[in-house]
Amino acid sequence: MTKANERTEQSLFYKYRSQFGLVIMVSLVVLFFIITSPSVFLRADIYFSFLASVPTIGIMALGLTFILALGEIDLSFPSVMALSGFLFASVYASTGNFFFAILACIGSGILVGIVNGLIIAKVGVPSIVVTLGMQFLIRGLSNLLSNGTAIIVRVRGSLSHQFLVGKIGNVPLQSLWFLGIAVFLFFLLFRHKFGEHVLFVGDNVEAARMMGVNVDWVKIGAFSLMGALAAMAGIFDLYRMG
Structure with missing residues (x-):
């Protein structure tokens, strides 16, 4: 050598x-x-069980990677996951339409992320304060909308259930979804301009501004992505438990 x-x-x-x-x-x-x-x-079954349960947490961790790379923090994503899961179940139970339920779920997560990002970027409130307050707000909103009761949605055995959390052999599909999302976000962070701007802002926000990076929109985009991924995690968790 x-x-x-x-x-x-x-x-x-x-x-x-x-x-x-x-x-x-x-x-x-x-x-x-x-x-x-x-x-x-x-025993092999314990690892297959691990592959079935961990992707829910892993998807949210992937989104949090972008937030931490910015030098920010998001404490609201567990409540976003719960609210999005409730909205998915509510829309699916009332309409029976999987795609409408997906739109309501992901849309609510993105909306919360946009609100977080706007307050942090435009108003200048620290992210830990904003997202902690948002966590309690969303938790209270979820309890108010649901009246403290669970919505029963029968998804087991449906085509969407097989598509999201079915199995190929003994391998849970949600682990493959997680892997695909991870690969996509890897390229977004390290091979795309948005990811470059995220890392640039996290490294030196003032230098990023001087280089023409729209810092506010980068932060709003990252928090919106976090909201969308928390909502997706809510869907996978609902289907896994359902």
Whole structure:
């Protein structure tokens, strides 16, 4: 191996050291559980169960990546997920139309994200204050609209259920949806102008403004994306539980 190749490998390891560290840490944790409870953690079904439940959290974590890259925080997304899930169930129960329910669900998430972004970017209120207040507001709105009762929607066995949370073999489809969303957002963050602007603003907001980046719209876009992804997570959670 030449010195140039060695330097390249060292630079790659240094560049992605946090990712390598995370993989090593997770591997050690899994190894620990396998050693201490082999009868549980050597069974394949526990990992398929993991693939069925984790994508809901993972989808929201993907959206939060953009928010954190901006140097902001969003505490409202769990309530957005709950409200969007309620709206989906309500519209689906009243109309029986899957696509109308999807539009109501995703639209509500985007709307909350736009409101968050506008207050943060245009008014200048810190994101932790805005999103914490929005969390309580949306939670109260959800309880008010639902009267504290659950809406029963029978989706199990439907075509949409098979499409969203069915299985290919033993692999839950929601894990494949999560993988597809993750790949798309990877390219959006690292291969698209919007992602470049997100990273630029998060690194130095004043320099980004001087370079002509519309900081306000970048923030509004990122919070809107977070709202949409939280709404999607609400749909997957509803179908998984339904």
